[in-house]
Amino acid sequence: MNRERIAIDMDDVMADASKSILHIYNQQFGTNYKDQDFVEQSFYDVAKDNYQLIRPKLHEKGFFRNLEVKKGAVEVVKELNSKYEVFIVSAAMEFPNSLLEKYEWLHEHFSYISWKQMVLCGDKTIIQADIMIDDHEKKLITFTGKKLLFDAMHNRTLNGYHRVFTWEDVSKILL
Amino acid sequence: MNRERIAIDMDDVMADASKSILHIYNQQFGTNYKDQDFVEQSFYDVAKDNYQLIRPKLHEKGFFRNLEVKKGAVEVVKELNSKYEVFIVSAAMEFPNSLLEKYEWLHEHFSYISWKQMVLCGDKTIIQADIMIDDHEKKLITFTGKKLLFDAMHNRTLNGYHRVFTWEDVSKILL
Numbered sequence: 643m644n645r646e647r648i649a650i651d652m653d654d655v656m657a658d659a660s661k662s663i664l665h666i667y668n669q670q671f672g673t674n675y676k677d678q679d680f681v682e683q684s685f686y687d688v689a690k691d692n693y694q695l696i697r698p699k700l701h702e703k704g705f706f707r708n709l710e711v712k713k714g715a716v717e718v719v720k721e722l723n724s725k726y727e728v729f730i731v732s733a734a735m736e737f738p739n740s741l742l743e744k745y746e747w748l749h750e751h752f753s754y755i756s757w758k759q760m761v762l763c764g765d766k767t768i769i770q771a772d773i774m775i776d777d778h779e780k781k782l783i784t785f786t787g788k789k790l791l792f793d794a795m796h797n798r799t800l801n802g803y804h805r806v807f808t809w810e811d812v813s814k815i816l817l
Numbered sequence: 818m819n820r821e822r823i824a825i826d827m828d829d830v831m832a833d834a835s836k837s838i839l840h841i842y843n844q845q846f847g848t849n850y851k852d853q854d855f856v857e858q859s860f861y862d863v864a865k866d867n868y869q870l871i872r873p874k875l876h877e878k879g880f881f882r883n884l885e886v887k888k889g890a891v892e893v894v895k896e897l898n899s900k901y902e903v904f905i906v907s908a909a910m911e912f913p914n915s916l917l918e919k920y921e922w923l924h925e926h927f928s929y930i931s932w933k934q935m936v937l938c939g940d941k942t943i944i945q946a947d948i949m950i951d952d953h954e955k956k957l958i959t960f961t962g963k964k965l966l967f968d969a970m971h972n973r974t975l976n977g978y979h980r981v982f983t984w985e986d987v988s989k990i991l992l
Binding site: 647649729731735736738739741742745746756757758759760761762763764765767768769770771 | 824906932934
């Protein structure tokens with residue numbers, strides 16, 4: 643029997659992009675926001691136009707290369723990789739400098755993931771999989787398989803998805 | 818009605834990779850091979866181990882950035898782009914230096930293609946589309962939609978596929 647295929651997102655699923663964005667935001671605007679501050683309002687609703695001012699930082703070299711790995715990701719993805727057909731799928735094409743950086747980041751932190759399992763795209767509607775783990779509704783909404791919404795500071799007001807808060811949650815559901 | 822989705826390969830479909838490979842090969846081994854020399858035998862069957870000696874050149878910076886555009890590609894892909902949902906899908910992940918180069922190459926020569934339409938992957942089995950244009954059997958063999966094999970110096974002994982020799986052929990079939 644063929645193994646089920648999982649498409650796993652990178653930013654705010656495997657890599658802690660929010661932590662780096664908050665760090666840049668706090669430095670720029672003298673605030674002291676933490677991830678936990680965004681429960682009843684999403685980060686984007688609070689940051690509004692100010693977010694657009696720091697967004698160019700995401701296009702700079704090094705941003706994606708230096709993201710921290712989310713807790714538990716290395717271990718759980720490794721287990722998933724032995725049970726499922728795992729693809730790492732990142733909508734990276736908006737950030738051309740991120741392409742090589744994402745490849746290198748995966749190679750460094752998830753060395754058991756082969757280049758054959760990596761996909762960098764712009765629009766995930768082209769992805770054919772059984773399960774998708776993502777933090778953005780726009781990626782999940784058109785996907786017809788099983789969906790897990792990875793909790794993030796910009797999606798906490800979103801309902802209607804099976805929300806996972808940690809990689810331990812993913813493990814409990816899929817392993 | 819939704820438009821049909823086409824996944825179009827880059828190397829030896831949009832970009833003349835074979836021309837550059839032959840140029841490198843001829844320089845390295847003092848031969849004078851031309852594309853038309855490979856009809857009853859594929860290039861790889863003739864080149865054998867020698868090809869492995871020049872393969873590192875494909876990993877060098879600039880190789881993919883400087884490929885020539887195949888004749889008619891710009892015009893026909895543009896027309897396809899208005900009738901179909903076009904994705905440019907390249908199994909580029911084996912060549913990390915090619916990732917940004919392929920993005921830049923597309924942006925330069927096919928400026929009407931948005932980053933949302935680009936996919937760089939390692940294994941095309943994850944691609945969901947109605948039509949696939951590719952020059953490699955390993956990409957087409959598992960694809961379940963309509964398949965067009967783009968003629969190339971390494972696939973001329975291959976039977977069982979609808980072969981197109983030029984972008985004009987593609988136009989006649991799909992436009």
